[in-house]
Amino acid sequence: MKFATRAAIAAVCAALALAPAASASGLNECIQMNKKVTEALNTAHPSDSTEAAKAQIVAGRSYCASSMYAQGVARYAKALQLLGKG
Secondary structure (H helix, E strand, O other): OHHHHHHHHHHHHHHHHHHHHHHHHHHHHHHHHHHHHHHHHHHOOOOHHHHHHHHHHHHHHHHHHOOOHHHHHHHHHHHHHHOOOO
């Protein structure tokens, strides 16, 4: 029983040790995509696709703020596509 508990604790510690590197990478990607999509939105002409892109941007920010970086980046990419920049 003690061995199983120690093994589980060791596994959790190992996972936590690796998490910051992966998180930093995902966070950086979110930041870069946010910059791109903001620039694209600032130069876009108002249209239905602009409104749809804004909704994708809001979702992207929400995902990135929740540490769900892959989903956030995907939403930003969709927003860029809707704005004709992706």
